[in-house]
Amino acid sequence: MxxxxxxxxxxxxxxxxxxxxxxxxxxxxxxxxxxxxxxxxxxxxxxxxxxxxxxxxxxxxxxxxxxxxxVEDFRTLTCNNACMFCFVDQLPRGVRRSLRLKDDDYRLSFLHGNYITLTNVSDRELDRIIRQALSPLYVSVHATEPGLRTRILGRRRPDNLDHKIRKLVQGGIRLHTQIVLMPGVNDGQNLERTVSELYSDYPGVNSIAIVPVGLSEHGEPRQVCTPVTPAYCREVIAQVEPWQRKFRSERQRTFVYLADEFYLQGGVELPDAAHYDDFAQVEDGVGMVRRFLDDFEGGLKSRSVGKLPLDGTLVTGKLFRAVLAESVRLLNERFGFKLRVVASENLFLGRSITVAGLLAGRDIRDALVGGDPGDFVLFPQEALSRTEGVFIDDRTPEDIAAEIRRPVIPGGRTVHEFLALLFERLR
Missing domain, CATH: 2.30.42.10 (PDZ domain)
Structure with missing residues (x-):
């Protein structure tokens, strides 16, 4: 120490x-x-x-x-599963080293909101969690039916999840849970059972986030999952909406939330802010777009009207492009900016990966080459490692800036930071 x-x-x-x-x-x-x-x-x-x-x-x-x-940093507890959708196992060579670490540590769940499976947590550690009130925790469930969960996690025998959840909940620990939804695996009746059984432990189990499986082009043979389609997204929304109405009627809380990707990919209008309650699952991509839209509208109202010279490019992923483009249109119209939006295709991981947070530095560079980016480039802050300052492919913003000969700047983690960065360019 x-x-x-x-x-x-x-x-x-x-x-x-x-x-x-x-x-x-x-x-x-x-x-x-x-x-x-x-x-x-x-x-x-x-x-x-x-x-x-x-x-x-x-x-x-x-x-x-x-x-x-x-004291020295504790040694991170690592994952002992072989999940059929594990994204770490789908990563290509050349990713930053920190992404190779399969953490499954209840301490990191408490400190940083990392999702854990609880498969490596003993009764003694459950007692410690309760005694030290390490709450809330974020738990990857995927399915409550023991056989199905065992198959999804690639384990030889069930891990007694029900006992662990009940013990934690009865000990006063709040849990936010996650279901990575895979077509034909844990959806349909399996999803209904999982949601129902988790709801029986409300309010200890305080929320469920349902997120679509992400598939890169570098998966292992065991990772044979069906990709999510726009039609499938609409089917899931139609299945989940009646449960959401029921839970709001009974508990005044939506309880089970769908990731933004279901609405964006399915072409379905996003719910309003009240639907997301306290936005407990926003870091899992649940309600992030709604928060952006509402905060953007509020942020514009606080800015004085006037025509101002600002010429630059905003890079994002394919999924968020339409949302950001409409916001940029309003900025250009109101302030006379000359901002453009470029959607970067994810060739590093695969074209099916469309979220902004997984953009590689080289893909951002390639999206800018051949065009006029203006005086500067803003990219999604979440694409950059918080601790290392590098993209998923281990490149830095400075690397890209040197190639395109323009400042390449992270766009902030909030709308307030994003707007502040834009208007600071005018000084």
């Missing part, structure tokens, strides 16, 4: 390289456990000094006063 200069920990004699073994007799395997047990005012630390000796330190922590230590 490291110790912050001038911190309480330093005054207690803790130094870099020491290891906190326990707090009040409780083992602390990672930073989450350490923070949980340090919430008490009176604590006893068992510390292994850098030299190897073990000592006990009595600590009185005032409310809001941190100890001032930083």
């Amino acid at each position: 490291s110790v912050e200069p001038g911190s309480f920990a330093q005054r207690l004699g803790l130094t870099a390289g020491d290891e906190i073994l326990s707090v009040n007799g409780h083992p602390v395997p990672d930073e989450l456990a350490l923070k949980f047990h340090l919430a008490e005012e009176e604590v006893v630390l068992e510390v292994r000094k850098n030299g190897g000796s073990v000592k006990t330190v009595d600590v009185h922590l005032s409310p809001g006063r941190p100890l001032g230590v930083m």
Whole structure:
């Protein structure tokens, strides 16, 4: 661990390289456990000094006063499944290294909203989740029928999901769940059963996101899934809408939500904002477009009217192109901008991958070559790794900028950031 200069920990004699073994007799395997047990005012630390000796330190922590230590990142728990749709196994060579990590870690689910299967979580770890109130968690269910879930996850035997969900829910943990929908596999009556059984655990199971399976051109032989079509999207919407009306009538909450892709690909109008309640599943592509449209409308109202010189290109995926193009039309009309929208085809993963967040740097570059991008290029922020600053193919915005000789800028994670970036170009 490291110790912050001038911190309480330093005054207690803790130094870099020491290891906190326990707090009040409780083992602390990672930073989450350490923070949980340090919430008490009176604590006893068992510390292994850098030299190897073990000592006990009595600590009185005032409310809001941190100890001032930083522990090493915990070792990520990885996935032990072989899912028939696993996107990591569909990635080509040349992707950024972090994408090769198949994390399935309940701590990352709590901290960052990562989806987990719970297949590698023991009863002891379930007890820890409940004891430390690691809530909410995000769980990939796909199917509640044990045999079907086992087949989808590529396991030899059922993983007792029902027991785990019930234990967590009864322990006060909120769960947001996900179903990756595969035509002919877990849809139809199987989907109805899954939704019904998860609804029986409401409000502990607080929401379900149904997302269409994503298929690249690099899948393994075991990953034989039928692609989702516009007609199929409309069928799914027609099946799910009566359940949504029922749940809103009974619970005043939609509960089960369809990813935006179903509506966009199916050519069906998006629901209004109230349909998405608290937008709990927005990071899974549920309600993201509705939020963009509503925030964009509100953002335009806050901008003064006037004709302003702004010439640039906005790059997006094929799925979002029509939505963004209409918004850009309004910007051009109101402010006299000369903005254009370019849809980048995903040749790196495959043409069937149409979401903006999976665009490769080379595909963005190829979409711009041969045309006039204007003075700058904005691309979807979600296509860039938060930690590494690179696209899925390990290229950087600077790489593209050097090739097209224009600034290549991430477009922000919110509409407010997006509009701010545009108007800052005028300064």
